[in-house]
Amino acid sequence: MHWTRSVAGAAGILAAMAVAGAGMKVAKAQSTTAEQPDKYTWLEDIRGDKPMQWVKEENARTAAVIEKQKVFAQLDEDALKVLDSPDKLPGPTFRGGLVYNTWRDKDHLRGIVRHTTLESYLTNDPKWETVIDYDALGKQDKQSWVGHGLDCMEPEEERCMVALSVGGEDAATFKEFDLKTATFVDGGFVMPRGKQRMAWLDKDTLLIGRDWGPGTMSVAGYPITIRKWKRGTPLESSVEIYRGDVNDNGYGNNPGVLVDGQGNKLALIERSKTTFESEWYLLLPDGPKKLGLPLKCNVEGLLDNQLLVSLQEDWTPAGSSKGFAQGSVISIDAAAAQADPAHLKPMVVFTPSAQEFAQEVVPTKNHVLLTTLEHVQGRAYVLTHSKDGQWMRKKLPVPDNQTIGIVTTSLLHDKFFLSETGFLTPSSVLLGDAADGSLKPGKTQKALFDASRDVVEQLEATSKDGTKVPYFVVHRKDIAMDGSTPTLLTAYGGFQVSNTPYYSAVMGKLWLERGGTFVLANIRGGGEFGPAWHEAGLKTHRQRIYDDFYAVGQDLITRKFTSTEHLAIEGGSNGGLLMGVEFTQHPEMWKAVVIQVPLLDMLGFEHMSAGSSWVGEYGSTKVPEERAFLASISPYNQLKPDGHYPEPLIFTTTADDRVGPVHARKFAAKMEEYHLPFYYDEITEGGHGAGADNKQAARTWAEEYTYLTMKVMN
Known part of the structure; x- marks a missing residue:
């Protein structure tokens, strides 16, 4: 899994400058006149x-x-003609051995989830099979459902939790779904409406953050308490495994289970203390153990049992004399981290330059994809973890003057899709293979x-x-x-x-x-x-x-x-x-x-x-x-x-x-x-x-x- 956050919820590097004293005097003078009684709290x-x-x-x-x-x-x-156009690019998502897509048009107002084979997807007329019909589901449930995505158990991604929102709000109801049978699981996991987070620990166990009652949500309205829920037991009987603080004013506590293509698994909890500061905990047999990571960093994924982390601040690990620059991507041996979470020994994966900065880091089965911006120009690379523990990088031949993004990867193989888009260039996807660093045209929408x-x-x-x-x-x-x-x-x-x-x-x-x-x-x-x-x-x-x-x-x-x-x-x-x-x-x-x-x-x-x-x-x-x-x-x-x-x-x-x-x-x-x-x-x-x-x-x-x-x- 790859952690993402919602935000209110995209030259050179400049040092922050203190606000001038005169400027602060002006600000204070303005605030004196600005702070009048609020007449409109009734709204x-x-x-x-x-x-x-x-x-x-x-x-x-x-x-x-x-x-x-x-x-x-x-x-x-x-x-409406543009939004409903059959010529729109159907964005691909790898799940299992198939390509999935969520689609809206005049016949599917709230949309459908559908799938096809990779070979069929690359043709001019793919043969799609509908898996979920949100309009039909809304009529059945008498709810104004808006689909908010599927969270599937990796690497096979056959069992998923479908997020259903009423009218598009962030709060959602989660229901267990079987992609193979295209049906909701009878007696399966159901998480009633709320601002909540979940991760698959295994096929019969979920890690959940949600409103469990007083003291379990932050003042910002996000979950701070993580519980483990076993299949066949009441949701209310799930066991608490971690609790933050109600005054944490970030995006709540987020459970996550990282899996790599080699069969390794790592369960973590992100405690979001502030908007950009988080503590990271490994879930070990004897309980959560805090990782010795800096507060400003993002955990990006797992490959070859190497934990991938992007740094948002300069950092020198505890007990080390070697520091890492803000904007770097590093890897940490997960086995060593589990043995000693406080003392980490990172390796450099990517170091920013004066003009090039990392954007996305996503694993495939045996490699890692990295996108960067070089003076706001998109770049892409395949990263490989060699047998001697070093990271090798190969640049992909993406076009200039286009925005390049990672659309989808899979932990079952090394194929991937990159997106290519520009103001005047119809969006397209490029099909790549991280195994040989190849990249070729995949599918382009009509203008x-x-x-x-x-x-x-x-x-x-x-x-x-x-x-x-x-x-x-x-x-x-x-x-x-x-x-x-x-x-x-x-x-x-x-x-x-x-x-x-x-x-x-x-x-x-x-x-x-x-x-x-x-x-x-x-x-x-x-x-x-x-x-x-x-x-x-x-x-x-x-x-x-x-x-x-x-x-x-x-x-x-x-x-x-x-x-x-x-x-x-x-x-x-x-x-x-x-x-x-x-x-x-x-x-x-x-x-x-x-x-x-x-x-x-x-x-x-x-x-x-x-x-x-x-x-x-x-x-x-x-x-x-x-x-x-x-x-x-x-x-x-x-x-x-x-x-x-x-x-x-x-x-x-x-x-x-x-x-x-x-x-x-x-x-x-x-x-x-x-x-x-x-x-x-x-x-x-x-x-x-x-x-x-x-x-x-x-x-x-x-x-x-x-x-x-x-x-x-x-």
Whole structure:
């Protein structure tokens, strides 16, 4: 298994700089005026009658304007056609000896899970067999099920736990499923709805983290207690094997069982203490034993009984004089670690350079795949653990100017699929064999929009502190460099998430085809240049992220790609916070601002939904210096009644149990109080996203691009 985390839930290495004293004085002065009594706490009752009536009225007001625009119906139709297209690339997943795929179209609104052989998958007309039909299951169970994936027991992956979410929320119900018979297991494991984690210890035993009652969930709403559940016994009788602390404000405690292609197995628990700090424990016969790993690291997998770990901070193991650089990938002999968990003797697998940084590390049966970014250019390697214990690396022949990702591997063989995508290049998968380092075309989707008139450039802007910030521009080849082009600028800027080129058929069809320019900025806070690029914008250093984004906007105008009258920005989640900050700090810069599923109340975020799990990213109001800074950048608190703001589009979902809809509601309500114009849309389903199915998502995208058309294209 490969540990992953959800996040709010993608130049050079820069050392973090202390916030200037004068800057902190300004922040404190601002926070004094910003912290007024909160009139809108009533909107925090997410499904209460009064808040939902307010939502209904705001939705109707916005729909009456946007949905009546002439362009809306066509954009809605185009978006749905793209999302339902039979020409989409069916993403492959190796399970057992077959290729699986999850698919949505007009006949399968919530989607199906299906499988075929590798040989059939590579043909133009694969012969699929449906395994799970989420629409049929929803009708049977009278639930609005959204599939959240399968967690299968490795290496055979025949028994799985299927995660089923109501309306797309993070909380899910887990049910045991047999892939061979394509049926739910009669009397099998069932975990009732909740924010929960699980791992297969063996075919009759699960490791589970969930809500077991008082004191078993963190203040952020994630499980801190891990139990062992034996088949045939009541869930409530499962045996506790580890308990963290309710004040751990990361992503909860996560059980995991690593298996390699050689038959080795390692059971671990990750105790997520803060957003980016975790303790790791081996589950040994005499109980959990803490591994001597640094707090900032990720366990990536197991190969040849070597534990693979990526380091997010510089580290010198206990009792050793040899240190390892931040951003390195290391291996640790699992047998030695079990004998002495506190004193580890790592080997180097990969060391970052000034420009190249590790992204993904995933084992096959006998090798390891590694992807990197080299100045935001995708690279890929096959790593081999030699008989003398050394690691050898072979570079794979992936194309330049494309984003390269690991799609799927298997512990039963050495075949793998890499993804290849770019702004103007239809997505494809490359079939590789780690045994000989070969790579060949696998499957490519048809073009879903006309990109023949467009071109991509990679440019740099200079931020306020002199940092060079790269960004990509997708524009017409014959663009008039006179500032007249409608331009949409986006970024994320947080949680070490790397933003790289990607093929968005919806954006291409609804924006590029119609003459718009699209810009993706690689601002600090992301992971494009390793952990230090992320850390440069943590907590009270966060203004750098916002300065980076503003600098890209300025650079676009200076180069005359666009002008303020034609410049729009959009972002979601942490990117929604970015939009809120740019909205309040530089309202004169943007003609349109799309704020999606956002954080906006940064003095209240810690008590909203999973907010307290992000203190490691944003800081805490309990720390005076951090509270002062949060007050100085909090869009909800910095909104002014006499401000001259653009008219934003604010989008959220009632079913978002990660960030929650409260930030968007309160921000809109305060704008309403100040008689400031805005559009607001809150759909009931969709979780932390654009919709629970293609119809909902198509309407969301049509709404956004209609708004952008009104503001910067007409």
